Amino acid sequence: xxxxxxxxxxxxxxxxxxxxxxxxxxxxxxxxxxxxxxxxxxxxxxxxxxxxxxxxxxxxxxxxxxxxxxxxxxxxxxxxxxxxxxxxxxxxxxxxxxxxxxxxxxxxxxxxxxxxxxxxxxxxxxxxxxxxxxxxxxxxxxxxxxxxxxxxxxxxxxxxxxxxxxxxxxxxxxxxxxxxxxxxxxxxxxxxxxxxxxxxxxxxxxxxxxxxxxxxxxxxxxxxxxxxxxxxxxxxxxxxxxxxxxxxxxxxxxxxxxxxxxxxxxxxxxxxxxxxxxxxxxxxxxxxxxxxxxxxxxxxxxxxxxxxxxxxxxxxxxxxxxxxxxxxxxxxxxxxxxxxxxxxxxxxxxxxxxxxxxxxxxxxxxxxxxxxxxxxxxxxxxxxxxxxxxxxxxxxxxxxxxxxxxxxxxxxxxxxxxxxxxxxxxxxxxxxxxxxxxxxxxxxxxxxxxxx
Amino acid sequence: xxxxxxxxxxxxxxxxxxxxxxxxxxxxxxxxxxxxxxxxxxxxxxxxxxxxxxxxxxxxxxxxxxxxxxxxxxxxxxxxxxxxxxxxxxxxxxxxxxxxxxxxxxxxxxxxxxxxxxxxxxxxxxxxxxxxxxxxxxxxxxxxxxxxxxxxxxxxxxxxxxxxxxxxxxxxxxxxxxxxxxxxxxxxxxxxxxxxxxxxxxxxxxxxxxxxxxxxxxxxxxxxxxxxxxxxxxxxxxxxxxxxxxxxxxxxxxxxxxxxxxxxxxxxxxxxxxxxxxxxxxxxxxxxxxxxxxxxxxxxxxxxxxxxxxxxxxxxxxxxxxxxxxxxxxxxxxxxxxxxxxxxxxxxxxxxxxxxxxxxxxxxxxxxxxxxxxxxxxxxxxxxxxxxxxxxxxxxxxxxx
Numbered sequence: 001x002x003x004x005x006x007x008x009x010x011x012x013x014x015x016x017x018x019x020x021x022x023x024x025x026x027x028x029x030x031x032x033x034x035x036x037x038x039x040x041x042x043x044x045x046x047x048x049x050x051x052x053x054x055x056x057x058x059x060x061x062x063x064x065x066x067x068x069x070x071x072x073x074x075x076x077x078x079x080x081x082x083x084x085x086x087x088x089x090x091x092x093x094x095x096x097x098x099x100x101x102x103x104x105x106x107x108x109x110x111x112x113x114x115x116x117x118x119x120x121x122x123x124x125x126x127x128x129x130x131x132x133x134x135x136x137x138x139x140x141x142x143x144x145x146x147x148x149x150x151x152x153x154x155x156x157x158x159x160x161x162x163x164x165x166x167x168x169x170x171x172x173x174x175x176x177x178x179x180x181x182x183x184x185x186x187x188x189x190x191x192x193x194x195x196x197x198x199x200x201x202x203x204x205x206x207x208x209x210x211x212x213x214x215x216x217x218x219x220x221x222x223x224x225x226x227x228x229x230x231x232x233x234x235x236x237x238x239x240x241x242x243x244x245x246x247x248x249x250x251x252x253x254x255x256x257x258x259x260x261x262x263x264x265x266x267x268x269x270x271x272x273x274x275x276x277x278x279x280x281x282x283x284x285x286x287x288x289x290x291x292x293x294x295x296x297x298x299x300x301x302x303x304x305x306x307x308x309x310x311x312x313x314x315x316x317x318x319x320x321x322x323x324x325x326x327x328x329x330x331x332x333x334x335x336x337x338x339x340x341x342x343x344x345x346x347x348x349x350x351x352x353x354x355x356x357x358x359x360x361x362x363x364x365x366x367x368x369x370x371x372x373x374x375x376x377x378x379x380x381x382x383x384x385x386x387x388x389x390x391x392x393x394x395x396x397x398x399x400x401x402x403x404x405x406x407x408x409x410x411x412x413x414x415x416x417x418x419x420x421x422x423x424x425x426x427x428x429x430x431x432x433x434x435x436x437x438x439x440x441x442x443x444x445x446x447x448x449x450x451x452x
Numbered sequence: 453x454x455x456x457x458x459x460x461x462x463x464x465x466x467x468x469x470x471x472x473x474x475x476x477x478x479x480x481x482x483x484x485x486x487x488x489x490x491x492x493x494x495x496x497x498x499x500x501x502x503x504x505x506x507x508x509x510x511x512x513x514x515x516x517x518x519x520x521x522x523x524x525x526x527x528x529x530x531x532x533x534x535x536x537x538x539x540x541x542x543x544x545x546x547x548x549x550x551x552x553x554x555x556x557x558x559x560x561x562x563x564x565x566x567x568x569x570x571x572x573x574x575x576x577x578x579x580x581x582x583x584x585x586x587x588x589x590x591x592x593x594x595x596x597x598x599x600x601x602x603x604x605x606x607x608x609x610x611x612x613x614x615x616x617x618x619x620x621x622x623x624x625x626x627x628x629x630x631x632x633x634x635x636x637x638x639x640x641x642x643x644x645x646x647x648x649x650x651x652x653x654x655x656x657x658x659x660x661x662x663x664x665x666x667x668x669x670x671x672x673x674x675x676x677x678x679x680x681x682x683x684x685x686x687x688x689x690x691x692x693x694x695x696x697x698x699x700x701x702x703x704x705x706x707x708x709x710x711x712x713x714x715x716x717x718x719x720x721x722x723x724x725x726x727x728x729x730x731x732x733x734x735x736x737x738x739x740x741x742x743x744x745x746x747x748x749x750x751x752x753x754x755x756x757x758x759x760x761x762x763x764x765x766x767x768x769x770x771x772x773x774x775x776x777x778x779x780x781x782x783x784x785x786x787x788x789x790x791x792x793x794x795x796x797x798x799x800x801x802x803x804x805x806x807x808x809x810x811x812x813x814x815x816x817x818x819x820x821x822x823x824x825x826x827x828x829x830x831x832x833x834x835x836x837x838x839x840x841x842x843x844x845x846x847x848x849x850x851x852x853x
Contacts, residue, residue: 030745037747041648044641045661048721051714052668058683059675247571254568270842272575277768277838278831279775281802282582285827288809289585295519311578318575344561365670372672375777375802379809394456405674405778412681412782420682427675438670 059424066425069207070167071159076109080153089149102138119195121188128189134161136223164221164418166193170204214387221418226426228386232302232401239306240370248317256325257347276315283312284376299381300400309370320362324355357448364441368434374405382406404430458532462507462539466500469543473499476550490556498556501563502546507539589824597818608788610819618822622788626798630708631773637713642720650728669718673778680711680783693795703785706794712779716769727761761848767841771834777802801826
């Protein structure tokens with residue numbers, strides 16, 4: 001390749017031989033160009049690798065915090081006079097007691113705890129103490145009391161959520177300097193939190209609630225979770241699985257094995273490859289116009305999301321499925337036909353089983369793509385703020401729900417930076433699901449792939 | 453949900469039909485099963501399908517009529533009952549047909565073929581649905597808004613009190629600007645990565661790098677969007693925009709373009725990889741045999757031969773970039789303006805579709821309907837790019853086959 005000087009010296013010995021050890025200028029230039037070209041390639045790959053690593057690293061470090069949550073452990077005296085004014089422990093009567101009253105009970109409990117430990121901090125206001133705990137905490141206590149009315153009148157130990165700022169302090173997001181400029185917290189409050197943590201009253205531990213809770217309002221990021229989103233995504237994937245997979249495989253079988261070569265099949269084929277490249281947001285517009293405005297299905301419902309994703313995923317399932325069917329050698333079909341099978345039998349008894357690993361791989365990758373898709377779901381109302389978990393199947397398909405990627409988008413639109421942590425956490429959950437699906441696809445391919 | 457119960461019941465009936473049909477077939481065969489034209493399972497399947505298909509047809513027709521408003525919403529149970537009657541009738545008919553000479557296999561195969569054909573038509577129906585819904589609503593829009601102002605207006609100021617300026621030009625500019633930056637990042641990097649991997653890399657390097665780049669392709673775009681929002685945007689603002697005095701916006705064209713470029717790298721590289729690998733080895737061997745270095749071979753032989761395919765790949769990438777939503781929603785900003793400064797926030801067609809169609813909106817105001825006109829524009833642009841690109845790629849593939 002680069003040994004021109006050598007060959008020329010062999011072919012023409014009379015000419016002044018160019019030295020093997022000393023390259024002439026032209027060879028040097030060519031070799032330098034070769035090295036440069038190689039370097040560009042390495043640089044391109046390095047840039048992609050670095051981008052991948054930085055991308056994953058920022059998301060992982062940013063989102064790890066969402067899986068840990070800070071709790072304050074306090075004994076709460078559940079005063080019967082406040083929480084059950086009629087004194088009859090009737091759940092219907094008690095349900096009328098507002099969260100606000102529970103808030104007052106909790107405030108008293110926090111103040112008592114601070115007093116019990118004898119913590120003295122200069123400039124610490126009563127608000128600082130009361131705001132130590134999340135606004136969600138009173139709802140937390142209320143739910144537990146309503147579920148278990150005997151607790152009233154007793155002093156019960158509660159692990160209540162601390163406020164988002166205190167949580168951020170223990171995760172390093174909030175510092176004394178940032179607290180100076182923050183109207184929602186103060187350095188004194190953080191000092192108090194530190195004192196309580198030193199005494200073991202405030203603990204940070206694994207946050208199961210993040211995986212089960214619903215979304216929470218703007219003021220209480222500490223209570224927000226991806227429970228509804230996971231459920232919604234799961235329902236949508238179910239719809240896609242039930243509709244897109246059989247239809248996609250059936251369409252591919254027809255096009256690959258049975259379709260006559262004519263104009264109509266040609267149009268269908270061009271159509272499918274074009275549909276695969278239509279921007280996903282256009283499918284969202286279709287869903288809005290066809291399923292919601294025209295068919296009158298409810299907004300934000302997983303069934304609509306599932307249908308939109310089905311239409312979007314179909315071409316992405318058909319293309320790899322056809323490739324898998326095409327990869328089965330014709331000799332298999334010929335042999336089946338030769339021993340008297342019908343065309344249909346040769347396909348369903350011989351070609352399809354042999355193509356199954358390839359088809360499954362394609363299907364799983366198509367589902368993974370559908371799971372991560374956001375844009376079309378924004379248009380069919382899945383961005384709405386949803387506090388309640390959808391029902392079980394099949395009714396839950398028509399209840400409003402969120403989806404994991406949409407929940408991420410939703411949280412990026414909130415003002416409190418604590419939601420960015422939640423958004424990254426939700427992405428970690430999403431990526432774990434995607435990773436599992438991809439690993440499954442790769443495993444299937446490795447295990448069952450056949451070369452003919 | 454009476455319809456879902458009817459659906460469930462018809463599936464049960466179909467299963468029962470299969471069992472009944474199969475045992476009937478055995479019974480009619482007498483002592484020697486070979487007397488049947490078709491195997492008993494085919495008789496069973498024919499009865500099952502005869503029960504299921506009419507019921508499904510009734511339910512589909514009923515739902516369509518209900519959606520179209522011909523039938524009222526209370527007709528659900530009636531449709532369900534009619535569907536069940538159809539299923540039972542089909543079952544009876546199917547059972548009656550069973551006999552030694554009955555060609556069950558051919559019947560079943562015809563029905564299955566019909567089903568397969570129906571499924572492949574869904575792609576056409578989807579396209580028709582997209583085109584119809586877009587064209588229909590766009591027609592609405594142009595009835596309440598002047599089309600000349602839409603296509604040539606340079607101002608985008610939607611106001612929900614009315615009197616909005618809805619010109620597409622600034623959105624188009626933002627879209628093309630972001631896409632151009634994305635392609636400037638993705639095409640060289642993707643192309644060089646593909647060349648290196650197919651011409652230079654050892655098996656081991658290839659086995660590691662190729663899946664890693666595929667990981668980039670598997671990451672959902674919302675993740676890239678968040679990356680743009682929390683990492684790249686602030687970085688560009690603090691280290692470039694503010695020191696250079698070019699603005700102080702966290703979202704900018706450059707942010708969205710860079711991140712979108714990263715997203716497109718795997719797309720460009722895997723397409724180009726296929727195309728470069730399709731160039732016959734004999735061309736390379738010829739060039740190398742004449743004494744050219746590997747890089748000369750790539751530059752003067754492989755790339756020119758692969759050029760049409762690569763152009764197709766770039767066009768496909770461009771269509772992806774134009775239609776990409778989440779990265780620009782989170783990275784590019786919402787201000788509709790035309791400026792050359794890449795560090796300023798600008799907006800794109802997809803961003804505006806999202807912002808006009810999310811939230812409470814009145815479906816008769818031009819401010820909402822404009823989203824459909826934007827959608828149609830987007831659809832037509834990407835469609836044109838795809839058709840050209842797929843044509844080029846296909847034509848190119850045939851050249852070496």
